[in-house]
Amino acid sequence: MKTTPNNAAGRRPTLKQIAELTGYSLMTCSYAINYPDDGHVSEATVAEIQKVADELGYHPQMGGRVLRGSASGVIALAGKSLPDLTPWVVALQQAGYLALVVVDDGPKTAGRLLSVGAEACIYFGTPPSLPVKTIKAKGLAATLALL
Numbered sequence: 001m002k003t004t005p006n007n008a009a010g011r012r013p014t015l016k017q018i019a020e021l022t023g024y025s026l027m028t029c030s031y032a033i034n035y036p037d038d039g040h041v042s043e044a045t046v047a048e049i050q051k052v053a054d055e056l057g058y059h060p061q062m063g064g065r066v067l068r069g070s071a072s073g074v075i076a077l078a079g080k081s082l083p084d085l086t087p088w089v090v091a092l093q094q095a096g097y098l099a100l101v102v103v104d105d106g107p108k109t110a111g112r113l114l115s116v117g118a119e120a121c122i123y124f125g126t127p128p129s130l131p132v133k134t135i136k137a138k139g140l141a142a143t144l145a146l147l
Contacts, residue, residue: 013056021052033060072117078102078109079124088122 015033019026024045031040032049041049075097077085082103089099102112104123113121 013053013058015058017056018049018052018058021056022049024049033058072098072119074098074100074116074118076100076102076113076116076118076121077124078104078113078121080104082124 015026015029018033019029022029024032028041028045029049031038032046033053035041036046036050073096075092077088077099078101080103082101085099085101089101092099100113100116100118102109
């Protein structure tokens with residue numbers, strides 16, 4: 001394995017850098033990071049690539065995942081008046097999701113949820129500013145309202 005490249009200040013590590021450091025192809029690194037359990041790449045190779053990615057502080061860009069149709073890993077927690085969401089955030093993180101907290105301030109709320117590629121929304125309180133069927137029609141996979 002090569003030594004860590006010098007990154008320009010403030011630049012995010014790239015998949016290309018991981019490929020260069022590990023000696024694997026860009027495609028192999030992509031599969032290892034984005035689909036580690038699907039069998040395309042051996043467990044040993046996944047571990048080696050992930051180790052380098054962790055050392056560099058690499059995290060896949062959510063926008064790229066959403067554009068290629070992969071799951072974003074984002075679950076939105078929304079409402080007009082929100083309770084303490086700490087237990088929800090912790091539970092979602094432990095399950096491998098990123099919790100996005102959104103205060104419902106009107107019709108633009110659904111657009112915000114969709115723009116970050118939220119897979120689902122847990123809505124606290126009633127009623128949502130935008131009907132659930134409208135949110136689903138715009139592309140949000142699921143909405144659960146907790147009254």
